Amino acid sequence: MQPSDTPLRPVTFHPEIPAIRYIVQTRLPEEYRVDSIATVNSLVDAIKCLDIRGAPALGVAGAYGVALATLTSTTSDPEIFQQEVSAAADLLRSTRPTAVNLFYGINRVLTVVKQEKTITSARDRAVSEAENVADEDSRTCHAIGEHGRKVLPLSCRILTHCNAGALACSEWGTALGVIRSAVQAGTLVQVYACETRPLLQGARLTAWELAQDGIDVTVITDSMAASLMRKGMIDLVVVGADRITGDAVFNKIGTYMHAICAHAHEIPFYVAAPFSTFDEESVEADIIVEERSRDEIAYFGGRRTIPDTVNVYNPAFDATPVSLVTGIITEHGIFTLPDDLAEIRAIRKRSLQQDHDISL
Incomplete structure (x- = not known):
């Protein structure tokens, strides 16, 4: 342990x-x-x-x-x-x-x-x-945690998907970093962690991390999220990202579904990610989405759950249009796309120049 x-x-x-x-x-x-x-x-x-x-x-x-x-x-x-x-x-x-x-x-x-x-x-x-x-x-x-905690109510119920915590970073986390920083500042937080099929990163990793920190966390199946939103049990959604293009956020498969449901229920949907996740010169159509093994879906707990003759489609990520994203929480503040694309490019350019100057 x-x-x-x-x-x-x-x-x-x-x-x-x-x-x-x-x-x-x-x-x-x-x-x-x-x-x-x-x-x-x-x-x-x-x-x-x-x-x-x-x-x-x-x-x-x-x-x-x-x-x-x-x-x-x-x-x-x-x-x-x-x-x-x-x-x-x-x-x-x-x-x-x-x-x-x-x-x-x-x-x-x-x-x-x-x-x-x-x-x-x-x-x-x-x-x-x-x-x-x-x-x-x-x-x-x-820094992401400090910026993100400021958008959280003093008492809130947060839905998150997959694992964007310390296990997904060098430490602290992005989406879970927002939660950790909020709790550290005295915010009363209750987290609903989607189990995140097929590999259960939410159930296995996010729940484990938050339990280690003594943060209130409840695991739900991915298909329960919309029902909880309709019942008024979710105040906002915070997820991480694997790549952010000018028009879409790529994150663990299922994220798009939660974004649509949050939009339908007028619930804020935030993405927490470092600037290094931005690929602002690309668009959704440019990106190769990783497809993973059939066995990740065809087996559960070591048992076969799908007939051998049946096909499986197993993309690791989906793309959420930026129009569904309330804000992208970064180390430089909170941005929206496409409105802040020019500012994001300017910050990236300055950062690249600083990296170049340091390397000389």
């Missing part, structure tokens, strides 16, 4: 070994287990099977993965070294095509590696930049 007085950090890096340690999220809530991996291939496997998951956490894991590739390369040839690290980055990118944070973390570290002439300096820069990605995500989540 995770010690209650220790920050919940799903992915940590230990360059002196070198290794990445991570909470095995597929084992929760039955078992709190931390495993260690020493190769990029093992990290790829952990990401693909969702032992490591959640958009910001994937960004951190991707950054750590590139740093690990620099430390585990055995070549003494700088050119071959750069080729090996770039190949590792490509392999990591292939694991989850929809979550933009993964690409952000990978590219941040790969960029500084390519700037270095020696293997030693490249390794030092990679480790430093990977830790910067993790530290920045932690600060970002706390």
